Amino acid sequence: MKVHPSAQVDPGARLDDGVEIGAYSVIGADVTIGAGTTIGAHVVIEGPTRIGRDNRIFAFVSLGAAAQDKKFAGERTELVIGDRNTIREFVTCNRGTAGGGGVTRIGHDNWLLAYSHIAHDCQVGDHCVFSNNATLAGHVEVGDHVIVSGFAGVHQFCRIGAHAFIGMGVLLSGDVPPFLMVATDADTQGRPRGINSEGLKRRGFDAARIAAIKRAYRTLYVGGTPLAEARAQLAELSRDSADVAQMLAFIDAGQRALAR
Numbered sequence: 001m002k003v004h005p006s007a008q009v010d011p012g013a014r015l016d017d018g019v020e021i022g023a024y025s026v027i028g029a030d031v032t033i034g035a036g037t038t039i040g041a042h043v044v045i046e047g048p049t050r051i052g053r054d055n056r057i058f059a060f061v062s063l064g065a066a067a068q069d070k071k072f073a074g075e076r077t078e079l080v081i082g083d084r085n086t087i088r089e090f091v092t093c094n095r096g097t098a099g100g101g102g103v104t105r106i107g108h109d110n111w112l113l114a115y116s117h118i119a120h121d122c123q124v125g126d127h128c129v130f131s132n133n134a135t136l137a138g139h140v141e142v143g144d145h146v147i148v149s150g151f152a153g154v155h156q157f158c159r160i161g162a163h164a165f166i167g168m169g170v171l172l173s174g175d176v177p178p179f180l181m182v183a184t185d186a187d188t189q190g191r192p193r194g195i196n197s198e199g200l201k202r203r204g205f206d207a208a209r210i211a212a213i214k215r216a217y218r219t220l221y222v223g224g225t226p227l228a229e230a231r232a233q234l235a236e237l238s239r240d241s242a243d244v245a246q247m248l249a250f251i252d253a254g255q256r257a258l259a260r
Contacts, residue, residue: 008026020037021039034053040057045062046064046095048064049064052082059089072120075098082110111130113131113134117136122141128148140157152166159254164182175257179247
């Protein structure tokens with residue numbers, strides 16, 4: 001363990017072997033940091049916060065601050081961060097609220113780039129990328145392998161399915177099923193613009209899987225088919241495609257309207 005002399009570490013914090021804390025950083029009580037994690041200069045981590053192994057946290061990051069929610073009344077809630085995440089300068093991640101389950105959770109192997117924000121009660125999967133100034137409001141759920149481009153903003157309680165791509169500057173106010181690509185139109189509201197074919201190819205999806213996902217996309221978004229009818233067609237397609245079944249399960253679990 002290596003702690004800079006100017007850093008302040010509360011006696012109630014637990015730092016595992018190989019943790020490094022940079023100059024002027026403040027580690028509060030009830031903070032746990034896993035082995036091999038490095039903390040840059042001027043970082044503030046408030047508890048209760050649990051951080052896993054081998055994370056890289058850069059300068060001026062704020063982790064575990066109280067939820068930016070008027071209903072938050074100081075109750076005990078947590079921020080939980082997994083392993084091998086890269087968290088760049090000025091990123092902010094807040095703890096959860098009692099009404100939202102009590103935990104903000106970030107998985108493994110994510111990249112949170114400068115000035116991105118993860119609000120209270122968000123649930124972020126693994127292998128995601130949040131580009132500079134990407135922002136999640138409270139209670140957002142993000143699947144694995146999602147990319148949220150720079151200056152994109154996601155409305156509270158929205159869900160983004162696995163392997164989706166959210167374009168630069170998108171203002172997202174509806175759920176995005178897995179595998180989709182969303183981009184802006186004239187008023188900056190995010191609209192589906194096909195599937196994330198390039199991302200799927202990079203992750204090893206073969207031509208047959210991608211073709212099935214494209215058919216599902218056309219069913220759901222091309223031709224103005226009512227959602228109930230499109231859902232019935234997706235159920236037929238899902239018999240031969242686990243990926244389409246994943247899309248259908250996502251739709252059925254939703255409480256907000258789909259981005260359509």
